[in-house]
Amino acid sequence: MVKHNFYAGPSILPxxxxxxxxxxxxxxxxxxxxxxxxxxxxxxxxxVMDEARSLFHELLSIPENYTVLLLGGGASMEFCRVPFNFLKTKAAYLDTGTWAHKAIQEAAAFGEVDVIGSSKDQKYKCLPKGYVIPADADYLHYTTNNTVYGTEFLEDIESPIPLIADMSSDIFSRPIDVSKYICIYGGAQKNLAPSGLSFIIVRNDALGKMQRHIPTILDYKVHVDKESMFHTPPALPIYSALQTLRWIKKEGGVKVMQDRAIERAELLYNEIERNAMFEGTVVKEDRSRMNICFVFKPEYVELEKEFLDFTLAKGIVGIKGHRTTGGFRASCYNAMPISGVQVLVDAMKEFEQKHVK
Incomplete structure (x- = not known):
């Protein structure tokens, strides 16, 4: 049986x-x-290392004064490494969910953290609005895509101060203006490679300005100087990442990935809106293209297990929602073909025909 992999991470690869x-x-x-x-x-x-880093630059149009690092670990490692390297006195953060909150907690150990916007009081069903970015902050940090709650910034934030972003789950899914950022980072296990690898895109002239002691392994400048070879790199995930980067280039690049992401998301969101049994959990303008979250309408909630069993029998795996939110989550990363989303949509229609008279 063909399997259609909607897991949020580790997740589908070509x-x-x-x-x-x-x-x-x-x-x-x-x-x-x-x-x-x-x-x-x-x-x-x-x-392998040289080509992978070169393809990062090519596919994302990264300026020459930036370095791409491929290091062992995951995004959670960068939650502390970012403030270690960039937080002098104060940093601004946006709270958009689980991973943004964890980044905020880590940064608080290094200096003042100004949480300038949060959608927690709305159960993270939307992105923060109406926030003011403080001009005296060292940087503004945000998580571009929120895998647990299904919200996403689909464009780079306009900011008077340097940006830092966790792009773990939507990297290479849309063009970005890297010049607006001093650091972009993420774990590889959602849109790039197996787990165990972090990518970091860092502006060289933003490093080496901290007065505090930075442990060598946590100092981005050390890794830049050693070209990601300061300590033994995770060879297998890096090799796999290279294959993914080659695949993206062969398929037509990041703009093609964006077009496909829009097509997949529109197909599934349209069915969620049409289907009498389901409803989305995120306000329309903030919906993620990568992690599409939805639930049963109240009168059908007791059918959740039956629906999961029904879809599993059709080879659909990984659509159970995060343990903190429940419901369903279909992760539609770059490697997900539109045919896989169509199988899920057809299953939703068939389940509706079975239960809605």
Missing amino acids: REVIESTADAVLNFNDSGLSVLEISHRSKDFQA
Whole structure:
């Protein structure tokens, strides 16, 4: 049975990325060695690192005065590494959900944190509105896509101060103006590669300005100077990330990824709105293209398990909502084909025909 993978992360990857990564596990670059055992100092692996970082620059039009880092860890590691490197006295943060809140908690250990906007009182069903960005803050931090609640900033924020963004779950899904940011980071396990890898895009001249001691492993400048090779990098996720980057380029680049994301989201949101059994959980203008959240209308809530079993029998996996929100969540990352979304939409229609007379 064909499986349609809607998990929020670790999540779907292009089939050819999985296959080429599997091949490299058995025989990397015809070396007779596995990518799991190759030296990260070898010429073969250095070529992987160099090409991956180069494709980041090419696909996102990253200016020359920025460095791309590929480091072991996940976005949660960057929640503390960001303020370590950039928070001198005060930073502004937007609270848009679970991961933004965790970033705020970490930053509070390094200086004043001004939470200038939050949608917590509205159960994160929308993005904050009407906030004022303080001119005296070192940076404004925000999470561009919120996987738990299904909201997303679909354009870069206009800000009088430098921006820092966690783009774990929507990187490469739309064009971004990197020049507005001093740092963009994320975990790879949603739209790029297996877990265990972080990507960081950092503006070089924003580093090295802190008076505090920064532990070597947490100092972005050290990693920039060592070209992501200060310590042993996670070779397998980096190799897989390279395959994904090659795939994005082959498919036509980030603009094509954006067009597909819009098409997938419109297809599923239209069915949620049409279907008599379901309703969305996010205000229309703030809905995520990556993580589409919806629930049963109150009169059908008792059918939730039946619907999950019904869709699972059709090969649809990973649509159960986050444990803190319930309901359903269909994660539609770059590798999700429109045909997979159509299978889910058809299942929703069939379930409606079964239960709504």
